[in-house]
Amino acid sequence: MKQNSHFSFNRQQRSGILFLLFLLIGLLCLYFFVDFSEESSFDTSSSEIVALQKQIDSLQVAEIENRKPKRYPFNPNFITDYKGYTLGMTSEEIDLLLAYRKDGKWINSAADFKKVTGISDSLLAEISPLFKFPDWVTNPKNKSDFKKFKDDKGFSEKTYAQKIDLNKATSEELQKVSGIGEVLAGKIISHREKLKGFSDDNQLYDVYGLDPAVVMRTLNLFTVKTPREIVKMNLNKATASDIATIPNVSFDLAKKIWEYRILHEKVQSFQELDKIPGITERKLQVIQLYLFIE
Numbered sequence: 001m002k003q004n005s006h007f008s009f010n011r012q013q014r015s016g017i018l019f020l021l022f023l024l025i026g027l028l029c030l031y032f033f034v035d036f037s038e039e040s041s042f043d044t045s046s047s048e049i050v051a052l053q054k055q056i057d058s059l060q061v062a063e064i065e066n067r068k069p070k071r072y073p074f075n076p077n078f079i080t081d082y083k084g085y086t087l088g089m090t091s092e093e094i095d096l097l098l099a100y101r102k103d104g105k106w107i108n109s110a111a112d113f114k115k116v117t118g119i120s121d122s123l124l125a126e127i128s129p130l131f132k133f134p135d136w137v138t139n140p141k142n143k144s145d146f147k148k149f150k151d152d153k154g155f156s157e158k159t160y161a162q163k164i165d166l167n168k169a170t171s172e173e174l175q176k177v178s179g180i181g182e183v184l185a186g187k188i189i190s191h192r193e194k195l196k197g198f199s200d201d202n203q204l205y206d207v208y209g210l211d212p213a214v215v216m217r218t219l220n221l222f223t224v225k226t227p228r229e230i231v232k233m234n235l236n237k238a239t240a241s242d243i244a245t246i247p248n249v250s251f252d253l254a255k256k257i258w259e260y261r262i263l264h265e266k267v268q269s270f271q272e273l274d275k276i277p278g279i280t281e282r283k284l285q286v287i288q289l290y291l292f293i294e
Contacts, residue, residue, distance in 0.1 A: 072260070073132035074275035076113050077106055080268070087127050093117040108133060132274050158220055165225040166204070167197050177221060179214035188218075195247060197228030202285050206248050235291040236266050246290045253278045257287075267293055 076097075079087070084094035100107070100116045107113050110128040114121075164173060174185040184207075191207045192198055201224055204215050233242055235257075243254035256276050261267050270288055273279050279287075 072275040073130050073277065075133060075271055076131050077101060078269065078271040078274070088123055089117065089119060093119050160223065163221060163223040163225075166201070166222040167192065167224060167226050167228070169222055174218070174222075177214065177218045179211065179217060184210060184214075195228065197226070198224045199227045199230050199289050200224060200285075202282065203247075203289075205282055206286070230290055232290060232292045235293050236261060238291065243291070246287060248286060249283065253283075269293065 074083070079089075079094070079097060081091075081094055081098075084097070085091075089097075094117075097107075097113075097117050107116060110124060110131060113119070113128070113131070114124050169188075171182065171185040171189060174180050174188055175182060180188075187209060188204070188207050191203075195203065198204070201219050204210065204218060205212065207215075210218075235243075238258070240251065240255045240258040243249060243257055244251040246254070253276075256278065257273060260273070260276055264272075267273070270284060270291075270293065273284060273287070
């Protein structure tokens with residue numbers, strides 16, 4: 001019996017193969033000789049596209065800025081090695097500053113900072129807006145007011161023994177101070193009761209409506225002789241809620257203090273808190289009555 005070869009085709013099959021071959025050749029010619037490209041109708045130079053691109057670029061710049069570490073105001077007298085490094089200072093400049101402070105000297109202006117450290121003008125221009133000095137440096141008027149107060153005619157500075165215990169003072173005794181009437185005397189006593197007794201003379205400044213000059217006159221006649229004992233909290237372990245229990249420290253400020261500690265892992269000294277917005281010299285004094293660092 002004769003077997004058919006696999007390569008034997010009938011007439012119809014040969015015609016089909018020939019047609020397929022011509023079709024492939026035609027498609028190849030079409031691919032190589034016909035230009036299928038066409039100009040895009042998308043005009044990237046239109047005002048709408050340009051405006052949108054600018055908006056995207058601005059959002060990208062804003063995002064980059066948001067990702068940068070935030071810088072808070074700080075007292076340049078308490079710059080650590082690490083802090084100086086992050087600010088862009090050289091090790092020599094940091095050492096000059098630390099040596100200056102070790103001698104008990106203080107920096108009270110940006111000019112002092114440059115004179116001591118010798119940093120470049122460009123770096124000084126970058127970091128000096130963040131310098132935060134104590135109130136007695138930035139607002140020397142308070143100091144002159146106190147001097148004027150002491151120089152007033154008839155002023156006689158009392159000794160500790162001559163002063164009355166502020167925690168035992170009566171309304172009548174408080175009203176002997178010029179500027180304190182029945183209402184203010186009542187506020188002082190009310191604030192004392194709220195604190196369950198004063199722990200420090202500076203707490204008198206927290207009495208609402210009491211002028212600083214009146215406080216100075218009061219503290220010349222009264223002082224805290226039987227301070228209320230305060231159980232201090234460890235700042236490096238306290239929660240924001242714990243810190244908010246300190247008189248005149250809002251929860252918002254307490255949260256900022258807590259966030260600063262978390263960000264830096266640990267607070268080394270109270271002077272570091274100067275960098276936090278809302279911390280004044282007076283608040284720092286109060287905070288130190290209720291917290292300790294370990």
